[in-house]
Amino acid sequence: xxxxxxxxxxxxxxxxxxxxxxxxxxxxxxxxxxxxxxxxxxxxxxxxxxxxxxxxxxxxxxxxxxxxxxxxxxxxxxxxxxxxxxxxxxxxxxxxxxxxxxxxxxxxxxxxxxxxxxxxxxxxxxxxxxxxxxxxxxxxxxxxxxxxxxxxxxxxxxxxxxxxxxxxxxxxxxxxxxxxxxxxxxxxxxxxxxxxxxxxxxxxxxxxxxxxxxxxxxxxxxxxxxxxxxxxxxxxxxxxxxxxxxxxxxxxxxxxxxxxxxxxxxxxxxxxxxxxxxxxxxxxxxxxxxxxxxxxxxxxxxxxxxxxxxxxxxxxxxxxxxxxxxxxxxxxxxxxxxxxxxxxx
Ligand SMILES: [Zn+2]
Ligand SMILES: [Zn+2]
Numbered sequence: 001x002x003x004x005x006x007x008x009x010x011x012x013x014x015x016x017x018x019x020x021x022x023x024x025x026x027x028x029x030x031x032x033x034x035x036x037x038x039x040x041x042x043x044x045x046x047x048x049x050x051x052x053x054x055x056x057x058x059x060x061x062x063x064x065x066x067x068x069x070x071x072x073x074x075x076x077x078x079x080x081x082x083x084x085x086x087x088x089x090x091x092x093x094x095x096x097x098x099x100x101x102x103x104x105x106x107x108x109x110x111x112x113x114x115x116x117x118x119x120x121x122x123x124x125x126x127x128x129x130x131x132x133x134x135x136x137x138x139x140x141x142x143x144x145x146x147x148x149x150x151x152x153x154x155x156x157x158x159x160x161x162x163x164x165x166x167x168x169x170x171x172x173x174x175x176x177x178x179x180x181x182x183x184x185x186x187x188x189x190x191x192x193x194x195x196x197x198x199x200x201x202x203x204x205x206x207x208x209x210x211x212x213x214x215x216x217x218x219x220x221x222x223x224x225x226x227x228x229x230x231x232x233x234x235x236x237x238x239x240x241x242x243x244x245x246x247x248x249x250x251x252x253x254x255x256x257x258x259x260x261x262x263x264x265x266x267x268x269x270x271x272x273x274x275x276x277x278x279x280x281x282x283x284x285x286x287x288x289x290x291x292x293x294x295x296x297x298x299x300x301x302x303x304x305x306x307x308x309x310x311x312x313x314x315x316x317x318x319x320x321x322x323x324x325x326x327x328x329x330x331x332x333x334x335x336x337x338x339x340x341x342x343x344x345x
Contacts, residue, residue, distance in 0.1 A: 001018075001019040001120055001121040001122050002015070002016060002120065002121050002322055002323070003015065003016075003017045003116075003119065004060075004119040004325045005017065005057065006043065006044055006051055006056060006057050006058075006059055007052070007053050007056045008047065008051065008052055008053060009046070009047045010044060010045060012044060012059075012325070012326060014323055014326075019122050020116075020123075020124035022070055022071035022124060022125075023071045023072075023127075024071050024072045024127065025073050025074060025127030025130055025131060026074070026124060026125060026126060026127050026130060027067055027069070027070045027071070027074055027077050027124075027130050027135065028067070028068045028125070029063075029066070029068065029085060029122065029124075030066045030067075030068040030121065030122055030344075031063050031064075031065040031118050031121060031123055031344055032064060032065040032343070032344050033065070033143035033146065033147040033341055033342070033343055033344070034060045034062060034117075034118035034119055034147055034341070034342045034344075035062040035063070035147045035148055035150075035316075035340065035342075036060075036062075036328055036339075036340045036342070037061065037062055037150075037151060038332075039113070040059045040112070040329075041329065041332050041333055043059060043113075044329065045333065049114075050114065057115075057116060057117075058116040058117050058118075058123075059112050059119050060111075060112040060118030060119035060342075061087035061110055061111055061112030062087075062149075062150040063084075063085065063112075063117065063118025063146075063147050063150075064082075064083065064084040064138055064143045064145075064149070065082075065083070065085075065143060065344070066081065066082055066083070067079050067080065067135075068122060070130075071127075076130050076135055077125075077130065077135045082138040083135050083137055083138055083146070084136050084138050084146035084149050084150075084302055085111065085123070085129070086129075086133075086150065086295055087110040087111040087112055087113065088102060088103040088108060088109075088110045088134075088292060089102060089108065089109050089110065089126070089128050089134065090102025090104070090105030091106075091107040092128065092132070094106065100295065100296055102132070102295070103292040103293060103294060103295075104292065111123060111125075119325060119342060120322070121322070121344060132295070133295050134295065136299055136302050137306075138302070138305075138306065139305075140306065141302070141305040141306050142311075142313060143343075144313055144316055144341055144343075145305045145311055145312050145313060146302070146305070147341065148177075148312035148339060148341075149298065149301050149302045149305060149312070150293075150298070151177065151178060151181060152301045152305075152310075153293035153297045153298040153300070154292055154293045154297075155185060155263075155301075156185060156297045156300060157290045157293045157294070157297050158182065158238060158263040158288075158289075158290040159189070159238075159261075160297070161261055161288045162236045162238060162259040162261050162288070163259060164185075164186050164189040164191055164235075164236055165189070165190065165235075166190030166191075166192075167190065167191075167192045168186075168191045168235035168236055169191070169195070169228075169229045169232060169233070169234045169235050169236075169255070170186040170193070170194050170234060170235065170236045170237075171195045171220075171228075171234040171236070171237045171238070171253055172186070172194070172196050172197070172237075172240055173198075173237070173238070173239045173240060173241055173249075173250070174197075174198060174239065174240035174246070174264065175196040175197070175198035175200070175206065175207040175216065176198075176203065176335070177315045177338040177339045178240045178263070178264070179196055179207075179238075179240035180196070180206075180210055180315055180338065181312070182238050182263070183196055183207070183211065183214055184210075184310050185310075187213065187214075188304075188309065188310060191236075193215060193228070193229070194211075194214050194215065195215045195217060195228055195234075196214055196215070196216050197216075197217050198216065198218070199218055201218075204216035204217075204218070206317075206337075206338060209314070210314050210315065215228065220249065220253065222252065225252075225253050229255070232255055233253060233254060233255035233256075233258065234254055234258060235254075235257075235259070236254075236259050236260075236261075237250040237253050237254050237259075237260045237261070238263050239260075239261070239263055240263050240264050241264045242264045242265060242266055242267055243266075244266055244270055244273045246264075247262055247266075247273050247275065248273060248274065248275060250262075251275065251276060251279035251280060251283070251287075252276075252279060254285055255283070256283045257283070257285075258285050259285070259286045259288070260286070260287045260288070261287075261288050261290065262287070262288070263289065263290060265291070312339075315338045315339045316338070316339045316340075316341050317336075317337030317339065318331050318337055318339075318340045318341070319340075319341050319342075319343050320340075320342060320343070321342070321344070322342050322344065325342055328342065
């Protein structure tokens with residue numbers, strides 16, 4: 001099969017490798033769509049633990065396709081099934097795994113992160129993922145929507161913690177693909193005004209194309225925040241960008257009893273941020289952060305997609321075959337457009 005393997009920093013090779021054969025409990029997925037994520041870019045440009053010239057890895061943790069074959073004893077999937085596959089696996093027996101949060105397990109593994117992933121014609125789904133419920137039917141959803149369900153489920157994780165209610169004013173800082181997923185979720189939950197703030201005029205224009213009801217702005221100051229919310233300030237602020245300044249500004253942008261989610265992690269070396277915690281105190285803010293998504297959240301967002309409540313297709317700005325994956329990575333590195341997707345015939 002054809003696969004894009006990472007051999008080290010900025011060393012990605014599209015080459016022929018043996019197609020895996022599923023053993024007992026395992027399944028083989030024929031990939032139909034796989035999306036590039038900031039994590040893939042970070043791994044390729046900064047390096048990844050355990051990956052070197054002797055130990056290459058196939059990246060890609062956002063993917064969907066068709067079950068090609070299954071090993072002995074598999075009942076959770078059958079050849080021909082159209083499915084999306086959640087990439088994360090925990091040990092299965094620690095408290096976090098038992099509580100349904102295997103994605104937070106200390107012994108967590110993930111397809112495309114430390115096991116071969118979706119930038120290949122086929123992916124071997126380990127027995128633990130097959131029996132653990134990682135394979136989820138896609139219904140009539142598109143393969144692209146199935147691939148983008150992974151980051152979408154992570155956005156739901158952040159959104160759920162913000163408890164968006166009908167009528168809320170919601171601010172999302174960063175109008176990249178993740179920011180727009182948050183904006184779509186806020187709209188679905190009845191937010192009265194969804195504001196996306198981004199310094200890039202291109203991203204603002206993209207956001208309005210995705211949904212004309214989104215309000216877009218550049219840099220925000222106190223006056224603009226007041227104007228955008230009729231003096232009320234924002235019930236919910238979600239930082240969907242790796243910017244310390246966005247975190248610092250968020251408390252002042254939030255209304256009394258507001259909820260703030262630091263969704264985007266910060267780059268190494270910039271994690272220590274000076275924050276005025278008295279604002280949390282006097283405004284009774286709830287401040288949270290989230291990472292990854294549970295299988296429950298993965299299934300829930302896939303249901304939105306299957307029921308056509310939401311589509312992610314409009315977040316895809318570039319599509320290419322696997323042979324051209326390097327060009328897609330260049331676009332992702334330059335933060336041009338939104339989502340870059342590898343599509344397979
Ligand atoms: Zn991702
Ligand atoms: Zn565990």
